[in-house]
Amino acid sequence: MQRADVAIVGGGPAGSAAGYTAAKEGADAVVIEKGVPRADREGLGPDSTDAAGILDYWVDLMALDEPIPERVKLQELNAAEFIGPNETLEVTDTNLESSYPNFGFTIHRARFDDWLRERAENAGAEYRVGDAVSDIESHLTGAPSHTLTLRDGSEIRADYLVLADGPQRTITGTVLQNWLGDEHMETLSSRKANHIAYQEYRRLPEELFERDRIKFWWGYMPGHTAYPWVFPNDEPVARVGLTMPIGMDMADVENRESYRLLRPEDDRIPQGGTYIERMLEDVYPEYDLEDFPLVEDRGKTGGTETYPISSTRPIESPTVANVAVVGGAMGATSAFHEGGDHVAIRTGHIAGRLAAQNKLGAYNAEWQRAIGDEVRRNCVFADMVRGYEPDDWDTVFGLVNSVTSDDGFTPRELVYGGTTGAKLLGEYGLRKLRYWGGRYAQVREDDYAM
Numbered sequence: 001m002q003r004a005d006v007a008i009v010g011g012g013p014a015g016s017a018a019g020y021t022a023a024k025e026g027a028d029a030v031v032i033e034k035g036v037p038r039a040d041r042e043g044l045g046p047d048s049t050d051a052a053g054i055l056d057y058w059v060d061l062m063a064l065d066e067p068i069p070e071r072v073k074l075q076e077l078n079a080a081e082f083i084g085p086n087e088t089l090e091v092t093d094t095n096l097e098s099s100y101p102n103f104g105f106t107i108h109r110a111r112f113d114d115w116l117r118e119r120a121e122n123a124g125a126e127y128r129v130g131d132a133v134s135d136i137e138s139h140l141t142g143a144p145s146h147t148l149t150l151r152d153g154s155e156i157r158a159d160y161l162v163l164a165d166g167p168q169r170t171i172t173g174t175v176l177q178n179w180l181g182d183e184h185m186e187t188l189s190s191r192k193a194n195h196i197a198y199q200e201y202r203r204l205p206e207e208l209f210e211r212d213r214i215k216f217w218w219g220y221m222p223g224h225t226a227y228p229w230v231f232p233n234d235e236p237v238a239r240v241g242l243t244m245p246i247g248m249d250m251a252d253v254e255n256r257e258s259y260r261l262l263r264p265e266d267d268r269i270p271q272g273g274t275y276i277e278r279m280l281e282d283v284y285p286e287y288d289l290e291d292f293p294l295v296e297d298r299g300k301t302g303g304t305e306t307y308p309i310s311s312t313r314p315i316e317s318p319t320v321a322n323v324a325v326v327g328g329a330m331g332a333t334s335a336f337h338e339g340g341d342h343v344a345i346r347t348g349h350i351a352g353r354l355a356a357q358n359k360l361g362a363y364n365a366e367w368q369r370a371i372g373d374e375v376r377r378n379c380v381f382a383d384m385v386r387g388y389e390p391d392d393w394d395t396v397f398g399l400v401n402s403v404t405s406d407d408g409f410t411p412r413e414l415v416y417g418g419t420t421g422a423k424l425l426g427e428y429g430l431r432k433l434r435y436w437g438g439r440y441a442q443v444r445e446d447d448y449a450m
């Protein structure tokens with residue numbers, strides 16, 4: 001049986017980051033990544049969704065000790081557009097302190113993951129790809145340790161366990177269920193905890209390719225934080241995708257005629273591919289669908305990808321058992337803005353370092369100090385827009401447009417937006433208060449019965 005100080009399940013951004021800091025701190029660290037094939041990567045690698053966008057302040061949140069290499073970047077961004085049925089909001093400044101010079105950038109995700117893996121390996125971590133962890137047995141008598149069984153039957157015994165298996169939590173779930181009650185496990189089940197994200201690589205007509213902005217359409221399709229988007233990849237290819245809740249029932253959709261991407265004949269929620277075709281037809285009516293051909297040598301399957309994305313509030317980890325849950329598996333990533341690489345990397349960095357230093361007990365407090373503001377803000381915004389219909393998005397975008405000054409927009413500016421603005425600001429403040437002191441976490445450390 002192999003021995004390690006720190007075993008990390010999953011080799012995405014969070015797992016690689018954990019392997020990097022654990023090895024850098026002198027621990028014997030092993031990252032186990034089951035490995036998936038991709039059309040745009042040679043050999044197996046992490047199961048990564050491509051061409052993510054990174055905002056300026058996210059770079060600081062990642063706390064990398066070197067710049068992200070240029071070869072990983074696809075486009076530098078100057079803006080994001082939020083498009084409602086009748087109102088469009090252009091945001092050119094995140095208004096959060098950041099050292100990155102532009103609004104952000106889009107990345108080639110496989111190259112990004114490969115770079116993170118190289119960093120971990122160069123620091124001395126072992127990155128094993130091509131074999132999945134199938135089971136974990138935790139021993140809590142005396143100093144905790146964990147025995148991981150891989151699909152090939154081999155075993156690894158480690159003092160510390162970092163769970164970085166992404167939002168589906170296939171292994172995280174089996175480990176946590178040892179210590180969490182059914183009511184908690186039920187809320188962590190992947191149908192409840194996740195949204196589904198579907199995306200296609202489409203070649204755009206040159207004149208429609210906007211290299212410097214990411215675009216989101218809100219109020220076009222029903223469902224909480226359900227929206228299509230376009231992200232620029234390498235010119236003139238864009239990633240056209242959408243996020244939507246899992247298992248929505250058409251019977252639950254009120255005012256269905258107000259959603260531009262629904263049709264009267266729909267007797268169930270359309271598939272992702274249907275939504276995208278309708279979106280392209282609606283947004284670019286002077287073009288035909290054939291003007292946006294699918295680029296089939298990208299992504300996972302013929303130019304398309306389907307992924308889960310975590311949509312719930314994060315969980316604290318059972319550090320008494322020498323276990324840290326990081327990144328998508330802990331639910332720190334957000335379906336509200338598709339963002340997660342920054343919090344995945346930061347939580348991975350913290351967990352790997354603390355495990356190597358035998359100080360994992362500080363993990364929950366440390367990640368909350370590092371990314372708590374970001375997570376709290378996203379949880380509050382996601383709560384506030386629950387139940388929003390198309391008109392509500394127009395109201396909010398119109399309001400923000402009306403109060404935005406040359407210096408940009410912060411929620412405080414809403415006070416200048418009359419009664420609606422003041423109400424929204426009040427609600428924002430109240431909800432933030434409710435999540436004060438880490439109360440945005442839906443599982444607290446005390447909830448684990450050891």
Ligand SMILES: Cc1cc2nc3c(=O)[nH]c(=O)nc-3n(C[C@H](O)[C@H](O)[C@H](O)COP(=O)(O)OP(=O)(O)OC[C@H]3O[C@@H](n4cnc5c(N)ncnc54)[C@H](O)[C@@H]3O)c2cc1C
Nearest residue numbers: 010012013014034046047052053133166197327328340341
């Ligand atoms: C469509 C979509 C768009 C997104 N857009 C953005 C964006 O624009 N910007 C942004 O910052 N973030 C974005 N995200 C979120 C971002 O991709 C995630 O937050 C990030 O990948 C989380 O990293 P992770 O390492 O925690 O998990 P993952 O990247 O999910 O990695 C988990 C890894 O664990 C491996 N694994 C799982 N089970 C096992 C097992 N049993 N044994 C071994 N290995 C296992 C998987 O193969 C996978 O490689 C997006 C996500 C989606 C789905």
